[in-house]
Amino acid sequence: MTVLSDTLALSASGMRAQAIRLRHLSENIANVDTPGYHRKTIAFEQVMEGGNRNGEVQAGPVQLDRSELTQIYEPGHPLANENGYFDGSNVDLVVEIADSREAQRSYEANLKMFDQARQMSQGLLELLRK
Numbered sequence: 001m002t003v004l005s006d007t008l009a010l011s012a013s014g015m016r017a018q019a020i021r022l023r024h025l026s027e028n029i030a031n032v033d034t035p036g037y038h039r040k041t042i043a044f045e046q047v048m049e050g051g052n053r054n055g056e057v058q059a060g061p062v063q064l065d066r067s068e069l070t071q072i073y074e075p076g077h078p079l080a081n082e083n084g085y086f087d088g089s090n091v092d093l094v095v096e097i098a099d100s101r102e103a104q105r106s107y108e109a110n111l112k113m114f115d116q117a118r119q120m121s122q123g124l125l126e127l128l129r130k
Helices: 002-030 093-129
Strands: 044-049 052-059 071-073 085-087
Touching: 002 052, 002 093
Parallel strands: none
Antiparallel strands: 044 052, 071 085
């Protein structure tokens, strides 16, 4: 039974990590037109248990993308400098949508694995009851 509970824990950790990733991706998409906004990124880290890797993952710390902000020419904008430019965001909407689709599919794959392990453990318990 421990293998099935380990599988549930692994799948759940993957779903948690992808959910956090999706939250940051949605924040990036929401702020695509916010002046001075830096894109947020996260990396996944393996969980260490007693000095050993147990296979689970977790979302690491949020990092800001330090690539150049786009310069937008709009002389009438309140943030524009003397040349008429102001800093836009460094969010690429196409990249964010592609990343969110990948995170969604990864979440769904972990959910299917979780559901399979749950069904197998229920089947095992039913067999043991007989």
